[in-house]
Amino acid sequence: MSLSGKASIVGVGASSFARQPEKSVLQLAGDALKGALADAQLERGAIDGLIVQIGSPRGADYDTVAQAFGLSPKFCSQTWSHGRFTASVLTQAAMVVTSGMATRVACLMAMKNSDIGRMGEANNPFFYEQFREGGGPHAEEGHLGMTSPVAGAAMAFDLYCRRYKKDRELLAAIPLTFRRHARMTSDAVARDELTEAMYREARPIIEPLRLYDCSLVGDGAVCMIVTKRELATPAQRPVTILGAQGLQAGRDTFIFAPRGLGMWQQSEQRLTLKQARAQDVYGMAGMAPEQMDVLGLYDSFSPLPIYALEDFGFCEAGEGLDYVQDDRLALGGKQPANTAGGQLSQAQVNGWGQVRELVTQLRGEAGTRQVANARSAMWASIGGDALILGGAGA
Amino acid sequence: MSDDLQPIINDLNAPFWAGAREGKLVLPYCVATQRPFWPPSPMSPWAEHAAIGWREAPARGVVRAMGVYRRVFLKAFEPLAPYAIALVELAENVRLHAHVADAHGANAPKVGDAVRLHFRVLIESGQPVLCAERVRG
Secondary structure (H helix, E strand, C coil): CCCCCCEEEEEEEECCCCCCCCCCHHHHHHHHHHHHHHHHCCCHHHCCEEEEEECCCCCCCHHHHHHHHCCCCCEEEECCCCCCCHHHHHHHHHHHHHHCCCCEEEEEEEEECCCCCCCCCCCCCCHHHHHCCCCCCCCCEHHHCECCHHHHHHHHHHHHHHHHCCCHHHHHHHHHHHHHHHCCCCCCCCCCCCCHHHHHHCCEEEECEEHHHECCCCEEEEEEEEEEHHHCCHHHCCEEEEEEECCCCCCCCCCCCCCCCCCCCCCCCCCCHHHHCCCHHHHHHCCCHHHCCEEEECCCECCHHHHHHHHCCCCCCCCHHHHCCCCCCCCCCCCCECCCCHHHHCCCCCCHHHHHHHHHHHCCCCHHHCCCCCCEEEEECCCCCEEEEECCCC | CCCCCCCCCCCCCHHHHHHHHCCCCEEEEECCCCCECCCCCCCCCCCCCCCEEEEECCCEEEEEEEEEECCCCCHHHHHHCCCEEEEEEECCCCEEEEEECCCCCCCCCCCCCEEEEEEEECCCCCCEEEEEEECCC
């Protein structure tokens, strides 16, 4: 049985994304949950499933969340404590409501970083991951001095630019475009003008990546409520999951690289355009890349959207940096993406900000950012995590 | 745990670190396909039911990519900045991360350069770890 068209997002809520070191992460989570319940016109007793994307140590685990908010879910789940599992969580919720294991699932991403050190530093709870056997989650090898997720992202981008003989300055299109979108977004964290000169002159973090290539890790929470499509009411302005696929793994995957072109000994066998256009998410939805009116792309670092566009068949492998020039991803461009600013400028909330924006776009509620006649939207993350969403009439 | 910024050494990876102390690059390989691989695993990435062995590999390779640390995240490594981490490809298609000292110096390897891998102690009371230097001439 296909999952396509069976489940809908019926409520969305978010906290403020400003740095709030004095707050509890439960306050952020509460703001998002209350917002999602109000948006769905539901009371908390209606929630009988809970999936938490990011738990302790930066967030609250599923049991703490249920206890704090007086929820009594009969289905709970939780994914790992870093990013990416956005589509996986929403897909699991869709499977749960479709199979009848629960009726309404609250999907929650809540985390707080402003009271801990930066990732890579000693006073961060993920310090020890960098020394684990086989390398850290972002290929860190702390004993070499290879700490922080930025390192793997920088090295993979260097490998990409060498392989395709591309000028790294082409990358400016990504942070500049998303910043322009954030300037139109009231809850975006980074709303100051960002010029190409500022981008080029910003301090390097780990070359070839610079300050504005890195998302600003902060505080925030987003909650979405998923139910069976037939239970959704028109007042809930449901957005339906038409296609989904999970995260892929293996020796040819790396968290910050296109398939085949990551750290350690990957094959350098990239997906062909035909293979990329045959990713499962398209098959489930019965749709193709050019049918997507608006995109959400995982962008904890600015090269990542380039790779997602290639691995999901918007362009050939190696053509992504050229593809995003001439404002293609900008509002008013041919393929608007991250229209609220993405992780680079709106907020680093693991991509939940982008999926929330896609829901807003498909409901026609994006105000000055609205993409005209947005009917189909896609969330795409390198590594596979992807969704195709449809608005009313989908 | 690694409060002393040291790698975790256990039965799975001990031959690598024993080799490092002797200045030798020792890698796991799949006995069936004769292919070395990294990181260590108790199963061959390629062949079913294949035994895993360890053998010395030629400590030479080519730099495929680099990241240069302009911001240092751990105090112990501050005196070494700007250093780089290189992705070094060995002849047998294994790629390893290696520390590159003085990344902006005239003698530092660049992407595409042939390098020699060696083991060096980087921080006080540390293990010898993998470093890369340019092959001259």
